[in-house]
Amino acid sequence: MKPRRFVVVSGLPGSGKTTLARRLTAPLNLPVLDKDDILERLFESLGAGNAARRRALSRESDRMLQGQARASSGAILTSLWHQPGMPEQSGTPTDWLAGLTACIVNVHCTCDPEIAALRFFSRKRHPGHLDKGRSYSHVLASLRKLPVTAPLEGYPRVEVDTAQELNLSAVVGQIRRAFKRCAGTIPLENPE
Numbered sequence: 001m002k003p004r005r006f007v008v009v010s011g012l013p014g015s016g017k018t019t020l021a022r023r024l025t026a027p028l029n030l031p032v033l034d035k036d037d038i039l040e041r042l043f044e045s046l047g048a049g050n051a052a053r054r055r056a057l058s059r060e061s062d063r064m065l066q067g068q069a070r071a072s073s074g075a076i077l078t079s080l081w082h083q084p085g086m087p088e089q090s091g092t093p094t095d096w097l098a099g100l101t102a103c104i105v106n107v108h109c110t111c112d113p114e115i116a117a118l119r120f121f122s123r124k125r126h127p128g129h130l131d132k133g134r135s136y137s138h139v140l141a142s143l144r145k146l147p148v149t150a151p152l153e154g155y156p157r158v159e160v161d162t163a164q165e166l167n168l169s170a171v172v173g174q175i176r177r178a179f180k181r182c183a184g185t186i187p188l189e190n191p192e
Contacts, residue, residue, distance in 0.1 A: 004074040004101040005030065005179050008152060010081050011109030012143050014116035014123070016162035020109055020171075021078045027172045033072065035065045035079035035092055040126040048128030055089060057128070062092045069100060085147035094152055103182040105175050106155040111163040113143040156181065 007024065009017045021032045039061040046057065062079075069077055082091030097104060117140040125131055156178040160171055 003103045003183055004072070005103045005105075006069070006074055006097075006100055007076040007105050007107055007175060008081070008097060008155065009076060009078045009107045009109065010152060011162070012111070012113065012116040012146060013080055014118070014120035014143070015109040015111050016119070016160075017078045017109050020107065020160060020162065020166070021076045023166070023168055024076055024107070024172065024175070027168065028076065028175065030074050030076050031072070033065055033068050033075045033077050035061050036125070036129075038064050038068075040128070043126045043128030048126070048130075051130060054128060054130055059089070065092065066096050070096075074101075074103075080146075081152060083147050097152070098154065103179055104155045105178040105182075106152045106157045107171070107175065108157055108159050109162045110159060111161065113140055115163050116143050 005028075007021075007028065007030065009021045009024075011017050018032075018034055018036065021034065024030070025032050039058055042057045042061055042064075048054070048057075065077065065079065069075055077097075079092040080090075081094050117136055120131070120139050120143075121136060158171060158174045158178065160166070
């Protein structure tokens with residue numbers, strides 16, 4: 001029996017995580033479970049509010065993402081994942097990921113914080129995210145402080161520079177090879 005497969009997409013806000021995840025769904029035959037999609041459904045059903053309400057709904061969406069991932073047969077998981085050095089209540093916790101399966105690949109989106117900040121302002125998100133009151137300089141400063149360049153502990157990692165044109169087939173090939181290694185069909189020391 002094949003183990004369940006999960007791709008955990010990480011990177012700065014505005015780095016292209018959701019865009020990349022959606023492009024990976026068809027070639028990998030995996031659905032996308034995006035924390036922001038869950039959060040926006042909560043805003044729609046429960047209403048948005050101030051920063052404290054947004055934090056509470058964000059933590060609830062973390063729990064829902066975890067539940068949906070556990071109930072799935074495999075998925076592409078997208079969020080701003082909590083990393084050491086981030087404030088305690090910032091980012092989606094990662095401690096539960098290891099309990100999903102032995103086949104997890106971390107796809108990490110990289111780009112300069114300036115590009116991520118520009119993308120942050122060009123995307124359309126629910127008003128409940130409270131993006132409207134933020135300036136470019138504030139967003140850029142907060143992105144520069146985020147320690148999201150470290151790999152998620154213990155998982156093979158595929159780096160994708162989202163400031164460059166995407167070679168989707170190359171990224172998919174790297175992910176598939178990583179899945180084969182974790183399933184034991186390719187020795188760990190042989191990357192091909």
